[in-house]
Amino acid sequence: MERRVALKSMALAMGAMAGLPAWASGWSKGTLEKGTLLTADQSKILTGMVETIIPKTDTPGAGELGVGGFVQKMVTDCYDSKAQASLKSGISNLDEQSIQRFGKSFADAGKDQRMQLLQDMDKGSDAGQKAFLGMVKNLTIQGYMSSEYVMTNLTHYEMIPARYHGCVPVTKG
Amino acid sequence: MANFNIDSKKARTYDAIVIGSGISGGWSAKELTEKGLKTLVLERGRDVQHIKDYPTTNMMPWEFEHRERLPKEITDANPIASRCYNFKESSAHFFAKDNEHPYVQEKPFDWIRGYQVGGKSLLWARQTQRWSKYDFEGPARDKFAVEWPIGYDDIAPWYSHVEKFAGITGNKDGIDTLPDGEFLAPHDLNCVEKYFKESVSKQYKDRHIIIGRAAHITDPQQIHLDQGRAKCQHRTICERGCPFGGYFSSNSSTIPWAMKTGNMTLRPHSVVHSIIYDDKKQKASGVRVIDANTKETMDFYADIIFVNAAALNSNLILLNSISSRFPNGLGNDSGVLGKFVAFHNYRASISGEYEGFLDSTTDGRRPNSGYIPRFRNVYKQETDFLRGYAAGFGANRQTYNDRDGMGESLKAGLLETKYGNWSVGSHMMGETIPKESNYVALDKTMKDPFGMPQLKISVGYDDNDEKMIKDYIEQVSQMFEQAGFKNVKSHDGHRNPGNDIHEMGGVRMGKDPKTSMLNKFNQLHACKNVFVTDGACMTSTSTQNPSLTYMALSARAVDHAVKEMKAKNL
Numbered sequence: 001m002e003r004r005v006a007l008k009s010m011a012l013a014m015g016a017m018a019g020l021p022a023w024a025s026g027w028s029k030g031t032l033e034k035g036t037l038l039t040a041d042q043s044k045i046l047t048g049m050v051e052t053i054i055p056k057t058d059t060p061g062a063g064e065l066g067v068g069g070f071v072q073k074m075v076t077d078c079y080d081s082k083a084q085a086s087l088k089s090g091i092s093n094l095d096e097q098s099i100q101r102f103g104k105s106f107a108d109a110g111k112d113q114r115m116q117l118l119q120d121m122d123k124g125s126d127a128g129q130k131a132f133l134g135m136v137k138n139l140t141i142q143g144y145m146s147s148e149y150v151m152t153n154l155t156h157y158e159m160i161p162a163r164y165h166g167c168v169p170v171t172k173g
Numbered sequence: 174m175a176n177f178n179i180d181s182k183k184a185r186t187y188d189a190i191v192i193g194s195g196i197s198g199g200w201s202a203k204e205l206t207e208k209g210l211k212t213l214v215l216e217r218g219r220d221v222q223h224i225k226d227y228p229t230t231n232m233m234p235w236e237f238e239h240r241e242r243l244p245k246e247i248t249d250a251n252p253i254a255s256r257c258y259n260f261k262e263s264s265a266h267f268f269a270k271d272n273e274h275p276y277v278q279e280k281p282f283d284w285i286r287g288y289q290v291g292g293k294s295l296l297w298a299r300q301t302q303r304w305s306k307y308d309f310e311g312p313a314r315d316k317f318a319v320e321w322p323i324g325y326d327d328i329a330p331w332y333s334h335v336e337k338f339a340g341i342t343g344n345k346d347g348i349d350t351l352p353d354g355e356f357l358a359p360h361d362l363n364c365v366e367k368y369f370k371e372s373v374s375k376q377y378k379d380r381h382i383i384i385g386r387a388a389h390i391t392d393p394q395q396i397h398l399d400q401g402r403a404k405c406q407h408r409t410i411c412e413r414g415c416p417f418g419g420y421f422s423s424n425s426s427t428i429p430w431a432m433k434t435g436n437m438t439l440r441p442h443s444v445v446h447s448i449i450y451d452d453k454k455q456k457a458s459g460v461r462v463i464d465a466n467t468k469e470t471m472d473f474y475a476d477i478i479f480v481n482a483a484a485l486n487s488n489l490i491l492l493n494s495i496s497s498r499f500p501n502g503l504g505n506d507s508g509v510l511g512k513f514v515a516f517h518n519y520r521a522s523i524s525g526e527y528e529g530f531l532d533s534t535t536d537g538r539r540p541n542s543g544y545i546p547r548f549r550n551v552y553k554q555e556t557d558f559l560r561g562y563a564a565g566f567g568a569n570r571q572t573y574n575d576r577d578g579m580g581e582s583l584k585a586g587l588l589e590t591k592y593g594n595w596s597v598g599s600h601m602m603g604e605t606i607p608k609e610s611n612y613v614a615l616d617k618t619m620k621d622p623f624g625m626p627q628l629k630i631s632v633g634y635d636d637n638d639e640k641m642i643k644d645y646i647e648q649v650s651q652m653f654e655q656a657g658f659k660n661v662k663s664h665d666g667h668r669n670p671g672n673d674i675h676e677m678g679g680v681r682m683g684k685d686p687k688t689s690m691l692n693k694f695n696q697l698h699a700c701k702n703v704f705v706t707d708g709a710c711m712t713s714t715s716t717q718n719p720s721l722t723y724m725a726l727s728a729r730a731v732d733h734a735v736k737e738m739k740a741k742n743l
Contacts, residue, residue: 050581052579053579053582054580054583055584073239074239074242077239078239078242078243091574118579120408135697142240143240144587145587146234148233154588155588155590157234158537159231160408161406161408161537162407164361164407164537165534165535165536166361166362166363166366166367167364168534168535169532170531170533
């Protein structure tokens with residue numbers, strides 16, 4: 001009985017999810033109206049950057065998981081204009097560095113070249129570029145760890161735990 | 174109103190009107206309709222139907238495009254709502270936007286509001302501790318506010334009544350200062366919380382650590398299944414609305430229950446302007462409503478009126494109910510309407526770490542936490558401040574991931590969860606003393622978008638609150654240190670009053686009509702067919718999360734109202 005009630009409730013709720021009514025989605029409409037912060041080329045560089053920070057191994061990297069888009073969305077919608085300017089200028093500077101050092105855009109640079117550029121930025125003395133890298137790295141970690149792929153396949157998020165045990169051995173998993 | 178014909182007036186006449194559909198209004202509606210009264214429930218916001226209108230309830234974390242953070246445009250436009258811990262991407266649609274209902278802050282006050290059917294019962298923290306006799310006796314013993322006209326014995330059966338229906342998890346702890354209720358199976362305290370409980374009980378015979386009593390169904394009874402509610406699934410995303418009805422809300426419980434009787438008419442988008450007073454009959458005859466969509470004004474009539482608009486809005490409605498008999502607000506012969514507003518002091522918190530039980534952790538999630546009942550000044554005055562505080566307490570095993578470097582090493586670090594120490598934390602819930610100088614009133618010039626006077630709020634902390642914060646930090650830090658917790662730190666967040674969302678008073682209960690608004694059955698002394706049973710009625714605040722007490726007072730007042738109606742006394 002109890003289970004049936006629950007299943008029925010779930011089915012109804014699933015139905016409700018399919019389309020968000022205006023009063024629910026109205027809160028984030030601003031996103032759509034503002035346009036994109038970065039150009040297509042800059043977006044490509046950002047994707048290359050997040051993929052360098054969390055690369056493909058035997059599992060997908062942050063680039064493939066769309067984390068570049070997440071980083072851009074967060075900075076566009078949730079961060080102030082200073083952070084937005086930092087993202088834009090940081091990407092331009094990174095690209096200039098790449099052209100100077102390797103004669104090609106960051107988007108076309110090799111994996112090792114990209115890593116070298118980011119590591120140099122991390123160790124360098126330009127506070128603005130370091131802050132830019134720190135912001136992108138933090139958002140990359142957030143976007144990757146909260147991606148559907150990682151939460152489903154790697155960290156096994158439980159939507160409905162249906163339990164709380166106050167004291168279990170750490171080894172349980 | 175001359176152009177309304179008699180039929181139209183008849184169609185707008187009910188046995189009872191309930192203003193508000195939140196936690197107390199839902200209870201008033203349920204009890205009135207169950208007793209056979211044709212009841213109109215007025216709600217200023219839109220309808221929110223159980224499950225159907227919980228758009229985010231089954232969304233996975235990655236489906237929130239900002240991962241629960243709200244866009245800057247929204248937080249900038251809503252600084253008040255944004256200071257509420259629960260205002261986020263998954264729940265923002267259940268909060269009133271700041272500009273929807275402006276008010277005047279004579280002192281900083283965060284007025285957190287939920288304008289929809291169900292009100293804030295969708296968003297509440299679900300903690301449901303009973304008051305004890307020591308709480309009700311406070312004002313009389315310590316000579317502040319006025320004496321409560323009721324004591325624990327008056328309300329105890331009504332606590333039982335509402336607990337059985339709402340579904341309250343808890344442990345029968347047998348503590349004199351925090352009476353046991355009708356409990357479903359308790360949640361677990363975890364190993365560090367149990368350890369702290371033992372440590373504290375070794376040091377102090379009058380200090381207890383217990384699992385919170387909370388409105389979650391841990392062990393469904395027939396009465397819960399009859400409501401279409403099921404066992405709590407420990408999702409701990411309650412603020413989105415629960416498709417299982419695992420926690421109590423008006424939406425999952427009292428409102429559909431009242432609807433099922435066939436006696437309820439629910440009218441959303443109905444902003445109450447005032448209560449209409451009939452000079453000839455010397456009682457209230459109805460309620461004046463502004464339709465939120467059309468801005469049209471219309472009157473509804475009833476024999477009895479329950480005011481459950483949430484504490485400050487109930488004050489606003491009474492203040493705006495002006496007649497030749499009551500030029501200063503309905504029932505306000507005493508002049509105390511709007512005054513003696515109080516709240517809960519949530520400013521301080523304490524954190525620490527524990528290095529024991531490192532081979533243990535917790536499993537699953539818990540929609541509840543530990544609780545420390547008030548131990549200060551309970552049996553006698555023992556400090557240089559009045560009253561005391563309860564506190565939340567919880568422990569969690571810390572986990573972390575290495576975030577060093579970039580590339581494959583970073584990725585490997587992120588995917589390997591490591592265990593740290595246990596983190597422990599507590600926050601205070603202090604009683605504040607109602608004072609005449611903490612008040613709300615109608616602003617003389619500012620109007621809201623409906624043309625209603627804006628509410629002016631002048632509520633602040635006082636010296637008693639500051640001393641209490643200091644004592645809480647000293648006492649609970651000491652309890653932490655005695656338990657061997659390390660890195661113990663205290664924090665005063667200086668949050669504004671109101672951010673606790675436990676604002677109370679302004680229409681207080683009392684024995685004497687000269688110094689109070691309501692009698693022992695929540696009736697206006699001077700207008701007996703109007704009942705106020707939400708936070709506005711509170712004579713003092715004590716320390717417990719107040720909703721359970723509002724539910725019990727509402728059910729008790731309805732019982733009295735219907736008896737009085739039958740005896741033709743109203």
